[in-house]
Amino acid sequence: MRLSNVWNLGVKELQGLWRDPALLLLIGYAFSLSIYTAGRASPDNLSNATIGIVDEDRSTLSDRIAAAFMPPHFVPEQITTSEMDSRMDQGRDTFTLDIPPDFERDLLAGHAPAIQLNIDATRMSQAFTGSGYIQQILNAEVAEFLAGYRAPTSLPVALELRSRYNPELDPGWFGAISSVITSITMLSLILTGAALIREKEHGTVEHLLVMPVAAAEIMLSKIWSMGLVVLLASAFAIIVVVQMLLQVPVAGSLPLFILASVLMLFAMTSMGIFLATVAGSMPQFGLLIMLVLLPLQILSGAMTPRESMPRIIQDIMLLAPNTHFVILSQGILFRGAGLSVVWPNLLGLALIGAGLFALALRQFRRFLT
Template structure:
């Protein structure tokens, strides 16, 4: 009983020491605030939810009622008001980067459409503007087809559709990209700071020489490690909960149907695993620059291959198997299930269990490495 009381006492006070050290590190404090406020908001707003104010020009060689209807349909906010250009000036305007799209409507276009000849309409796209080029091509194609269909219905009866497809978008009815991007940013930032803060705390002890002070005190490597895990975990948990409540739900207006408390419990459990990885890396690195380079090599696959950015079903089987051994994969699945779909503990308990087991394994490896590192000092 007395040993357990001493363990809790030493872990508590060592953790409070970590809080004081963090409060004196203005760079790290700025990073935490930035990652869970400005960074989350910027990630959600970096890519527009749909095409917005794309530059387009039209070379109308037909000058007919149908071509006028098509030009009039290319309107804000998806497009800037179309500019009229001559056929000979298309290449010049594209080379100068004046327009992302240039639509060329050929002569006798309306007459050929009414005659059923299926005339070709040329769309020139500046593919260097990749995001607008890919999305805008589909927009323009749908607009042209819709206007032709509406125009033809004045002259011919519309054929009956054999099947009426009704689409229902679950969990994100308006298909807002910012909803997904904001929650994904929080999950990725939890991973990054969970690893970075604990590893940096251990490196800071070594660079400042305070690790030697700890060695002459009646504390064990387990107490040192637990103090860093719980203190830095609490910091990231509070910051992520604040970001989810006030940045995602407040500033961005994202609807989160799931339980914030359940996600906080999952985050606390995941931070146990992430902090253990950070301490293990901190024992391998000799200084902060080396730890920073190592962090890049670890974070990139954890974030890219975890399913947060790309569905795991589209990955090779070997990659999926390897990433199933990483706690990030299960935390991403858990977080998306809770926050996006409103899943309860009866649905996500396997992910809870996997995060706990993988976290315990990493904690054991980090503790063994920390003991051997301290023993060699």
């Protein structure tokens, strides 16, 4: 193997990528706007939920209840009874609270009046979380009104909450880091696979066959060139987008995370070459990416905790490179884990990468012949 061939072929791949505006746009979006929106959007967090309040009682208690729904959790608006159904049908309100007439009088008389709450269940996350918030607000306001004063609840046991690694419980922190991990996994597959299929579609594979280059040299050139692009883009995303723009602190060592990213890129670019040799065209490659990437992302722990999955799924997914990368990234970036903690996952990622490279090289030699 001649390193000069690996270098020159890799430079050729970078030049080909530079002339592909679609892939450049995808890289720019995946490591900038996609991460920023993932950090700002909080689909699982109750934020600015619209609630229409129909006050048919017009009493002191109903005024207190209406005033208790405040931003940033709720955006209240006083509406009439005739507007309830139409606003819900138009999707303008996530919740509609109807306080019936004589509600305060019935409550003081010892009766059990009911308040109607309509929920737009198509907004699943806010509907589930918001209904609990509304129930707590109503119970607190009614209890304080009947007691005649506001006072903190006195309990015999005090629970001191200390949230580690994310003291404000901001879901945007997790969303931003997870988006970086997802972009590294996705782009490393797409770029290497697209580079190989581009060679086939442009007819330059035949040129490579008559050149004095080995299959391993061609593969390594694509791996280092496309991996370098993703590595630089991920470093930009972590430093500029995550730390500067989103103000998400990184607890651990960035060089250690870069090392883990290099091993991850080695494994995923090898997998991308293997998939590209199996696919006959770019549309087929896109379908293979969907079939492979989605299960890897969902079952790796990037979206849901691995502990909530069946044990057999957890064991099988240890053969996937991004499972170890997710564990590594979350340990380093969130909890500040060092090399003494994450070295088993680094070793596992290196072994999986070596296995994928050997498998891809064997398939690539068949592809060239």
